[in-house]
Amino acid sequence: MLSQQIADKIRAKISALVSQELRVTDALGEPLSATASLKPKTVNLTEVRWAIPFAYGGSTVGYIV
Secondary structure, eight states: OOOHHHHHHHHHHHHHHHTSSEEEEETTTTTEOOOTTSOOOOOOTTTTTTTTEETTEEEEEEEOO
């Protein structure tokens, strides 16, 4: 499971690298962290084809959108 604290760190580092607004969700699309200008809303992962999954221990634990 992905915690909000870890999601905040992931979002901050990747957002700084790509200079874009990002949202980090859990495996179901529930928001865990978002940049200040994005509202924390549930993401339908089947509609966001560019969502980037990340895994821990062989299981997808979240997405960057």
